Amino acid sequence: MHRVSLTLTLAMCLALPVQAAGPQAAHGHLERVMADKTVRVCIWPDYYGISYRNPKTQVLSGIDIDMAKALGKDLGVSVTFVDSSFARLVADITSDRCDVAMFAVGITPQRKAKLRFTTPHLASDIYAIASKTNRRIKHWSDIDKPGSVVAVARGTLHEPVMRSKLKAAKLLVLDTPFAREQEVQSGRADVFMTDYPYIQRFLENAQWARLISPPSTYHITPYAYAMQPGDDEWHARLERFVSDIKRDGRLMSAAKRHKLDPIVAP
Amino acid sequence: MTQSVRQLRLTFLLTLTLFSASLLAITGYTLWRLNADALRAGFEISALHTHSFEDYLTQSLHVVEQAAATTISENDGRSPTDLQAVEAGFRTFLRHAPFLRSMSVLDAHDRIIASSNPANIGKTITLHNFLPQVNVTREILRIGVPWAGRDFADGHSSSADAPLEADALSFIPVTRTLTVGDSTTTILVALNPDHFVNQMSQNLKFDTALIEVLRYDGTLLMANDPTARVGTINADDLSLLKLTESEHGRFQHESAHARAALSTFRASPLYPFIVVTHLYRDKALQGWKSEAKAVGFVVGPALLAVILIGGAFYRRRIQLMNQQAEAERLQRINASVFESSAEAIVITDVNADIISVNAAFTRITGYEAAEVIGRNPRLLASGTHDRAFYVQMWATLLNAGFWRGQLVNRRKDGTHYHVQMSITASRDGRGRLQHYIGDIVDITERIQAEERLHLAASVFTHAHEAIMITAPDGSIIDVNAAFSRMTGFSRSEVLGQNPRILKSGRQPNEFYAAMWKTLIENGQWSGEVWNRRKNGEVFAEMQTISAVYDEHGSVQRYVALFSDISRLKEHERQLEHIAHYDALTSLPNRVLLADRLHQAMAQALRRKQRLAVAYLDLDGFKSINDHHGHDAGDHLLTTVATRMRQALREGDTLARLGGDEFVAVMVDLDAASDSVALLTRLLSAAAQPVRVDDLVLQVSASVGVTFYPQTEDVDADQLLRQADQSMYQAKLSGKNCYHVFDADHDRSVRGHYESLERIRQAMSERELVMYFQPKVNMRTGTVVGAEALIRWQHPEKGLLLPAAFLPVIENHPLSIELGEWVIDSTLRQMEAWHAVGLDLHTSINVGARQLREPCFVDRLRETLRAHPQILPSFIELEVLETSALEDLAGVAEIITACNELGVRFALDDFGTGYSSLTYLKRLPVAQLKIDQSFVRDILDDPDDLAIVESVLGLATAFRRQVIAEGVETVEHGELLLQLGCELAQGYGVARPMPAAAIPAWCESWRPDPAWQASRTVKRDNLPLLFASVEHRAWVSAMIQHLRGEREIPPPLDRHECAFGKWLDADGLNHRHGETAEKQVQSLHEAVHEVGAELCKLHTQGEHAEVERGMLTLLELRDSLILQLKSMV
Helix, strand or coil, X not given: CHHHHHHHHHHHHHHHHHHHXXXXXXXXXXXXXXXXXXXXXXXXXXXXXXXXXXXXXCCEECHHHHHHHHHHHHHCCEEEEEECCCCCHHHHHHCCCCCEXXXXXXXXXXXXXXXXXXXXXXXXXXXXXXXXXXXXXXXXXXXXXXXXXXXXXXXXXXXXXXXXXXXXXXXXXXXXCCHHHHHHHHCCCCEEEEEHHHHHHHHHHCCCEXXXXXXXXXXXXXXXXXXXXXXXXHHHHHHHHHHHHHHHCHHHHHHHHCCCHHHEXX | CCHHHHHHHHHHHHHHXXXXXXXXHHHHHXXXXXXXXXXXXXXXXXXXXXXXXXXXXXXXXXHHHHHHHHXXXXXXXXXXXXXXXXXXXXXXXXXXXXXXXXXXXXXXXXXXXXXXXXXXXXXEXXXXXXXXXXXXXXCCXXXXXXXXXXXXXXXXXXXXXXXXXXXXXXXXXXXXXXXXCCEEEEEEEEECHHHHHHHHHHHCCCCXXXXXXXXXXXXXXXXXXXXXXXXXECXXXXXXXXXXXXXXXXXXXXXXXXXXXXXXXXXXXXXXXXXXXXXXXXXXXXXXHHHHHHHHHHHHHHHHHHHHHHHHHXXXXXXXXXXXXXXXXXXXXXXXXXXXXXXXXXXXXXXXXXXXXXXHXXXXXXXXXXXXXXXXXXXXXXXXXCHHHHHHHHHHHHHHCEEEEEEEEECCCCCEEEEEEEEEEEECCCCCEEEEEEEEEECHHHHHHHHHHHHHHHHHHHCCCEEEEXXXXXXXXXXXXXXXHHHCCCHHHHCCCCHHHHECCCCCHHHHXXXXXXXXXXXEEEEEEEEECCXXXXXXXXXXEEEEECCCCCEEEEEEEEEECHHHHHHHHHHXXXXXXXXXXXXXXXXXXXXXXXXXXXXXXXXXXXXXXXXXXXXXXXXXXXXXXXXXXXXXXXXXXXXXXXXXXXXXXXXXXXXXXXXXXXXXXXXXXXXXXXXXXXXXXXXXXXXXXXXXXXXXXXXXXXXXXXXXXCCHHHXXXXXXXXXXXXXXXXXXXXXXXXXXXXXXXXXXXXXXXXXXXXXXXXXXXXXXXXXXXXXXXXXEEEEEEEEEEECCCEEECHHHCHHHHCCCHHHXXXXXXXXXXXXXXXXXXXXXCCXXXXXXXXXXXXXXCCCHHHHHHHHHHHCCCCCHHHEEEEEEHHHHHHXXXXXXXXXXXXXXXXXXXXXXXXXXXXXXXXXXXXCCCCEEEECHHHHHCCCCCHHHHHHHXXXXXXXXXXXXXXXXXXXXXXXXXHHHHHHCCCEECCCCCCCCEEHHHHHHHHHHCCCCHHHHHCXXXXXXXXXHHHHHHHHHXXXXXXXXXXXXXXXXXXXXXXXXXXXXXXXXXXXXXXXXXXXXXXXXXXXXXXXXXXXXXXXXXXXXXXXXXXXXXXXXXXXXXXXXXXXXXXXX
C-alpha cells in the first residue's frame, strides 16, 4: 500500500507541470478525485499527533492521517499524501498540489484570505516548550522578556500570532524541519511555540523539554481542512465528510486514539 | 513453686533469650551486610555515572574536533568564500549537535572571523587561560573558563573571583587548533552546558547525586546542582583526587558543610576535565534503610510473636503442670480417701475380677488385698442368697449401672456378716464399661442393734413389770401394757403427764428429794414407793429407776420399772404384827418386849432413873383352861391382860410371853419403892374375877421383880431371867404376891450351872457328841439333809440338851471354841458318811458371837480345806434370825463371803424375829426355817396357819427355800404340803439320832402315803384349808370339854362357830357344786348336833356314852375335813 502510494506520488510529481497548466475551474476537485480514483491530501509530516511521519519507519500517523484515510474510504478512492508544511500550505493548495490540506490547519485571517476551510474539527491554544535546564524561564510570563529568544516555524499560525503578541523577546522564525527543537535544545533559543497536538507526542520523547502552558486562554485557534476556494462541490463534500465524522464518532474515536479528545471541536 | 516449674521457667527464659539474641544477631549481621552492599552498590552507581558522563563529554568534544577538522579540511578558510562555506558547514553540523551553541573560526589574533552565529564575528577572544596551557601552537583542544550569555556575541568570560549566577545562561568556550598544510586555524566552539546538565539530570536527579565537571585547574564547568555557580574553583577538592596517581577513583565525601556522599571521579583520557559524582549517602542507603525498616517490621513482630507464643506456650505448660499437680493432688486425696474410708471399696475390671481393694475391705472381710486381687468377688458370697438374687443384681447393675442392697457375706474365717452394698458401673468418656466399683458397709452391728431394739421393744411390751419412760423433766414418754394394768391409766392418758399423778401422798417430800438425790448421784434408785391407782386405790410397788445418759453424759431418759408388791406388803404387815404382838391379847410379844426393854434400859441410864421388870405368871390358869376350855382361858387372858395394861402407866410396857406368862416393864422410877404401887395394882388387876358367859373365873398372879441398873452390868435377857427366877420365888412363897430379885443371892445360885471349866473338860474328854436330825422332802420322799445338834453325854446326868449348858458359855470365848469344834466334828462325821457312800447336806448351828468373830470366814475356809472330801455346797450354816438382825450389814457380808466359799446359809427360827422385806432381801441366805412354834399348832390354830402361809409367800417372793421345823404328825406334813411347803424336819419325820444311826435311817425311811397324795392347793382354795383348821379346832375344843379338860364347850350353835360363820359368809363360794356344798352343810350340822348331844350327856355324867359319841364326832369331823379336802 505504501509502495503504491509512493509510486503514485512520484507519478503525480512528474505530472505536476501538466496539471498546473490545466484549467482548474473547468473540472471540480471532486470530479477529478473520482476520475483519478485518488484524493491528494497535503500533510505536514513533522506534525506530532496530526500527521507525523516516523523517521525510522516512514509510517504516517495522526488524527488527520486517520481522517484522510476515512475520507478516501468515504469517497471510494485511494489517498495520496503530499508532504507540505505551513510555510508552503497556501502555495501547495493554490498550486493544487493537493486536493485538500488535512493537517489541522489553523484558521487564521491570513489563510482564510487565500484558502477555504471546512467547519473546524479541532481547536487548540498556544503552548511553549523550553529546555529543562533553562533556569530563567519557568512561567509563561517569563517568556516575553528582554534577551529571550522565542522560536516559531515559518508559516505556522504561531508566527503571526507571536509576532503580534511579543513585545520584549526576540522572535526567531525558522523554516527547516525540527529547527525549533534544535534551537531550543542548543540554547540558541529559549522557547518555541507550538500547539496542543504537537506537544502531546513531542513531550513523550524529548526528555530535555519542558512544557510551559499559558496561565489562561492565550489564543485559541480552530483547526479545519483547507482547500482551494471556489470549488463548492468539493467543499460541500468535505463539509459533509466533516459532519459525518463528527456525527458517526470516527473523529472522536480517532481523537481519543491520539489523545486529542480534549481539543475536538463541537 | 515446684522444682519442675522453676526448671521450666529457666529453660523457657534461656531458650527465649538465645533465640532472640540469635535472631537479633542474624538480623544485625544481615543489615550490616546489606549496608555494606548498598554502599558498594552506591559507589558502583556513582562510578558508573561518572564514567558515563565523562565518556559522553569526551565523545562530544571528540565529535567537535572531528567536525572542526572536517569543515576546515574541506575549506582552508582563508578566503571569504571559504569562510562562508565554513559557516554553512558549521550550521549544518550544529543542526545535529545540540551540545554546541556556535562554532567560529579565529584568526591569528584570536578575532572571530567566521561563525555559525554571524553576531559573533569581530569579537576577540582571550585564550590565555584556556587549558591545557601551551606557548606554542599545537593541534589540541583547549577548554576555557565558562562564559555568561548565550554566545560570544553577548557574553563575557567568568573568573574564579566572579563566578556566574546560578540561573545565568552560560556556555563553555573550547578551541581546537588545526593545521592544514602550513597554516594554522583555531576553531572556537561555544559548548552548550545545558545539554550535558540535561543529560545528567535525566540519569540522576540533582537531589540524588551531585555531578560536577571540573577543569583540571578546578574550575567548575558545569554541575547538575541548580544552585551551583559555574566558574568557581574547587582546587582543594581536586588536589584530593591525586590525579597523577590514578585518573579515576572513589572517596567518601563527608564534611560539615556538605551532605555525606559516595564520591567517584574520572578524568577524561583526552581532555583536561574531570567528572566527579557525589552520590548522596542517604540516597544510596535509602533502599537499605527501607529494607532495614522492612526487616525491622518483619523481625520485630516476628520476635514479639515468638515471645508471645513462647510465653503462651510457657503459660500453657505451667497451667498443664499445675493441672497435673492438681490432678496428682486430687489423686492422692482420692487414694487417701480410698484407703482411709471406713467403708470397704472393691474395684473390679469389666470381667468383675478384683483389681483393687482398700484397707477397710481387709478389716471387714478378713481377706488381704493380695488374696483377692484377680479373683471374683463371689468368694465373699455366703450362700444365703439364691441364684435368682444374683441374677437380679446383675440385671439391675447392667441396666441401670447401679445396684444397692443388703446381703449377707462370709468373712475369710467363715463367719457371716451383713452388709449394705452398692455397686456402680464405671464408664469412660465414651461410655464404655471400665470398672465395677463396690462399696461395702458392714451393718452387722446395726442389724444386731435392730434385733436388740426389737427384743427390747418386745420386753417392754410384754414385761410383767410396769415400765415407764420419762424425759429428763419427768414428763412421761412411754409406758407399757403392764403399767396400764397396774395403774389403771391407759397409755394415752399418761403420755406427757408427770408421774406425780400416781403419787399417793404417803411419802413425805423428803422421800422424793432423797430419791432424786440418789438418782442424780448414782444414776439409779430402787426402793418401795406407795402409789395410787386411777381408781384411787393405794398400792405398794418395788420400783427401780435408772437414768439413761446420752454420749455427753447428760440425762436423756429415766426408765422406771416397778412391780406391784401390795400382797407382799400385806404379808409384811401381818408378819410385823405377828412378830411384835401377841395374837390373842394384842399385847407386845417377846420380840417387841426385848426391843422396848432395850430402849427403856438405855433411857433409864440416860435419865439416871430406874426401871423395873416384872415377870407375871397367872396362878391357876392352866386349871381354868383345862376345865373351861381354851375359849374361856383365852377370854380370861384377854380380860386380865387388858386390866393389867390399864393398871400400868402410859409409857410402861406389858408384854405376853406366851401362855399365862406376862412381863411388865415399868419405867421412870426414881426408886425401887416407886414400883410397889404399880405391882400392887398389877396383882389386884390380875386377881379380879372375870365373867365368861355364865361363869365367873378368877386367877391370881405371881410376880418376880428386878430392877435396872444394878451393881453389875446386866443385859435384858439377864433381867428377864432374874425376874423369872424371882417369879418362881413368888410362886413358892404362896402365889398372888411379888418377889424382888436378890442380886447377891443370885450370884451364889449360879453355882447351880455347870462351870465353864466343866464344859471345857467335857470337850476335851469327848463327852460332847453330835446328834443329827434328818430333813426330808415330804412329797418326793428324799432325804435332803440333816441338822447337826450338840448333846452332852454327861457321865452322871445322862444326855443333856444344849439348853442345859450352852447358856453358861453364851457370852464366853469358849462358845466360839465350841462352835468351831462343832463345825469340825460335823465335817469329820460327814467324811465318815462319805466313806460309806452317804453324801448328806448337813446344817450346823452357828452362834451370833461366833459368826461375828473377825476370822470366822478364814477359820471356816481352813476347816473346809482340812476336809477336802466334803464339798462346801453340802454344808449349810444356820443362824438365828434374831441374831442376824442384830448386825444385818455385818452378817450379810459374812454370809456373802461364805457363799463365795460355796457354803450356804439358813435363817433359823424364822418368824420369831422381824425380818422386813428389805432386810430379807439383803440377807443372801438360801433357806428359811419356819420356827417350830408356828408349825406345831397349824392344825388347830388358824393364826399359826396364816403365819406359815405368809412365810411361805414371802419365801416364794424372795425365791428362798423354806423348810418347816416341828413337823410332829402326818397331818402337819399333809397341811404343809397343801400350803406348798415340801421340806420338813421334826418328830413326825425323825427324832435327832446319833450319827451312826443316820445311814440306816436314810436307807429305810419312806414318806407317809398321805403326803405323796397331797397337792398344793390353789390360792383360791386356801380358805378351805383355813376352814378345815377352824373346824378341827372346834372339834378339839369339844373333845377337851367332854374329857373335862375344858370347862366351857366351844360354841354349840353351828352358826356361831368360826367354821359356821365362814360357811354362812358363803365361804364355799358356790364353786364346788351344790351337792358338795349341801354335803358340807349337812355334815357340819351333824357335827354340831352330835356335839350338843354329847355336851348334854357329859353334863348328865354319861361318860361311857360320851366316850362312844366322841368317836362319832371324830368320824364326822374327819368326813367333813375329807369333804373339804376333796373340794380343794
